Amino acid sequence: MRYTMANNDTHDAHDHNDHHEHGPDCGHEHGEITEADEQPRALLIGYGDIASRLAPMLIDIGFAVTGIRRRPNDANENDGIQVRAGDVSQAGTWAKLMQEPWDLIVVTLTPTEYSAEGYHQGYVVPMQHLVQQLPVESDTLVLYVSSTSVYGQRNGEWVDESSTTEPSLATGEQLLVAENTLRDGLLAKKAHVAIVRAAGIYGPGRERMYRAIQEGTYTITPVWHNRIHADDLAGALEHLALQHFMGATLDEVYIACEDEPLFGEDYVRHVAAQIGLDAAEVIAKAPKSNDVGARGNKRLSNKRLRESGWQLLSD
Template sequence: MRVAILGCGYVGLELGRQLVAAGHDPVGVRRSEAGVAAIRDAGFQAVRADVTDADSLSAVPDVDAIVFAASSGGRGADAARNVYVEGLRTAVRAFGGRENPPEKLVYTSSTGVYGDHDGGWVDEETPLDPTTEKTRVLVEAERVALEEAPKHGINPTVVRFAGLYGPDRYRLSRYVDGPVTEGYLNMIHRDDAAGAVRFALEEADEDVLLAVDDEPVSKWAFADWLADECGVDHPEKRTVEERLAAGDLSTPAQRRLRTSKRCSNELLRGLGYEYAYPTFREGYRDAVDAFRAQADE
C-alpha cells in the first residue's frame, strides 16, 4: 500500500517508519525543506508540497491512501481553519479528482472536540461540544473528512488523538516542578498514535476512532507517581479555582482548564489494536531513567 502522509511531522515520521517496517510504501509530504530532509532521514520518500496549494500537491504521486496530519503550527483559529479545513478540502479535491484516486483517508483530529464532561467518560458516540474557537475548527474539519471525502469515492476515518507525548515531548518539568492543577490527563504515546493510524489504514473501517491509552489519570496522581519515580518531592497542587484566581490565563486557556473528561479506548482495543505503551507507566520509563541518570551525574 502506498500512503501519502500530508504534514509528516512528529507522528507522521513515526507512522512512516512503521509503514516501511510493515512492507508499505509511505510518501512524506512537508512544505519546508527542513521538513523534507527530516523525512528522508527517517528513511522514506519525501515530497515538498503545501496542503493549501492544490498545484503543489500534483508533485505527490498517486497513492492508495492519504493521511492528513498537517499542523497549523500552534497559531490561532484563522491559521487552523486555513490548514485543517481549507487544506483538507483542497487535498480531498486534489487527490479525489485524479484518474486513480486514493481509496482511504485518515484525518487526525483531537479529543478536544468533546469539551467538558465534568470528569465523565467519553467515547466515539459521545456528542461533540467544542469550547474554543480552535476546537470548533477541528469539528468543522472532521465534517469535511466524513462528508466530502465519500463524494470522491474516498473512505474516511477520523482518528482523535489524546495528548501526545514521547521522545522530545515528555515535559517532565511541568509535573515534577509544579504547581500542578487538578483534572484528568488523557494521553497517548507517539508510537501508539502512529500505530492507531496505521491500524486504521490496514484493518479498521470505522468512521471515528479514539486514540488514547488504557488509563486516563488524575493530574495530581500522575505528578506524584512521576515524582516518586524520579526520586523528588511531590509538587505543589492547585485546584482549578485557585489557578483561575491567579488571573494570568487567556480566555481559551481558562476554557481548557475547565474541561475535564476521561476518554475510552474500548473500541480501538476491541478491534484488536495492541499498544506498545498501554499506560503512562510504560510510556514514561525512558524519560524517568534519563532524569535519574542526569541527577546522578
Template sequence: MRLMIFGAGFSGLAIARELAGDCGFAGGTTRSHERFSNLEAAGLKPFIYQGGLPEGELGAALQDITHLVMSIAPDADGDPLLDAFSAGGLKQAMPRLEWVGYLSTVGVYGDHGGGWVDETTVCKPVSKRSVARVAAEKGWIDLAGRADVPAAVIRLSGIYGPGRNALKTLDSGRARRLIKPGQVFNRIHVADIGGATALLVRSRLGGIFNVTDDMPAPPQDVVEHAAGLMGVEPPPETDFETADLSPMARSFYGENKRVSNARIKAAGFSFAYPDYHAGLGALWNDGTWKG
C-alpha cells in the same frame, strides 16, 4: 501500498515507522527543508507543502498514492488540504486512492464534567481550535464519501513519547503540579498512534476512533510518577485558580472528560502502553525520554 502523510511531525513520523515495511513508496510533507533529514530517517521521501493545491513534484507523486494520512491542524482559515481538494475531489488529485486517515483530537468532545465519552457522544467543542477540528472532520468524511473511499477519523488525546514527556519537562525545570480538583486528562504514547493507525490502514477501516490510553488521570499524578521514576522531589503544588497561565494553557483545563478507547480495541488493537505508568516507565528504562 503507496503512502502520503501530510504534516509528518511527531505523530506522522511514528505512523511512517510503523508502516515502513508495508509501503512500496512513502512520502511526507513538511514546511521546512530543515526537517528533511527527520522524514528521511523515518523512511519518507520529503516534500515541501505550505498550503493550496499540491503541485509540481508533490502533485505528481499524489497520482500514485493509495493511502493518505492528514496530520495538519486547521488554522484560522480552515483546513488547507481540505479546501484545496474540495473543488475537484480527492480522486482528481489521487486517482488510485483507497483509504484516508485524518488525525483529530479528543478536544472535539468539549467539557463533560469528568464523565465518560465515546465515539457516539455528541461533540460540543469549547475552544476555537476544537470547533475547527469538528468542521475539518466532517469535511474529510464528506470528501472521502464523494470519492467512495473509507475515511478514519483518529481522535487523539495528549501525546507523549521520546523527547516529549513529563520526565523531560521535570529534567528541564519546567514541570508544574497544577491542582484543579476533579480534573482528569487522557494521554497516548506516540508509538500507539503509529500502531493504531497502521491497524486501520491494513484493515481499510473507516469511522471514528478514539486512540487514547486506559487511564484518565489528574495531571499532577503524572508529574509525581515521573518524579518517582527519576528519584527526585516533585515540584510544589500550585492552585490552578491562582496560577500564572497563558490563555491557551488555561483553556485546556476547561475541558474535563474521560475518553473511552473500547472501539479501537474492538477493531483488534492492543496498546503497547495502556497507561502513563507503562509509557513513562519504558521511556525511563531505555533512556529514550531525552529524545
C-alpha cells in the same frame, strides 16, 4: 487494488513515552501487505513527529512511503522514505499530488499558529483542497489525525466516539470543521476515510508538562488527564491501515488514548515517580486550583480501537 497478507508476526515494543523506555520496535500483531501488480504507496501529509514514527512501520508492512512537509531537510529522508517540499494549504500542491496514485493518505497536520485562524489555515483549508482534488470513487484510504479537543465535556463523564462534539475552544471548533469537511466530502465521493481523535500526545520532544512538574510550576487541578504516546498513536494508524487493506470495514471515527485516564494528583504522582522525583514533595509544593479550565474535564474511552485489535504499549 487487491491486497493479501504475505506474512504474520509480532515484533517488539516501540518506545511509547518519555517515562517508559522501550526498544525501537512496535509491539503489535502485523503482517505484510502485498498487491498483485505493484507496491502500495503511502502519502504522509505533514511529515513531522508522528509521520516519521509511522513511516518505518508502513515500510515494514510493504508500503513505499512519501512524506510532504513545508521545509524538508536531509534528516527527514532515510530508510527509503522520500520527503518532498509542499504547502498543503495551497490547491496547486494537491493538484500535483493527486496526479499520482496513492493507496493510503495519512494526514498529521500542525497549525500555522495557535489561534482559530491558524487552525483554519492549518487544518480546514488543506482538507478542503484534498476533498476537491481526490478523484470520485477513489480506492484511497484517508486516515486523518484530529484531537479529542472536539469534545467539550466538563463534568468528568466518560466520552466515546458517539458522544456529543461541542468544543469549548475556538481551535477545537476549527478541528471539528476540518473533520466534517473531510468526512462529508469523501463519503460523498464514495472514498474511504477514518478520523483518529488523539488525546494529549506525549513522548520525546513533548516534555513541556513534565518540565513544569519538575520545576514546581505545574498547577494541579481536579480534572482527568487523557494521554497517548506518540509511538502508540503511530501504531494505531498503522493498525487501521492494515485492517483496511486486509478487508475490514473501518468505523468513521476512533479515539486514540491510553486505557485509563489519571485524575489530578494521581497524574502528577505518576509522572513524578517516573522521572525520579519525590511525588509527595512535588504535590505538597505544587500550586493548586479548582478551576476546570477551557480544556474541560472528561474521561476518554479507547474501547472501539481496542476492540479492533489495537495493542497499547504503555502499562
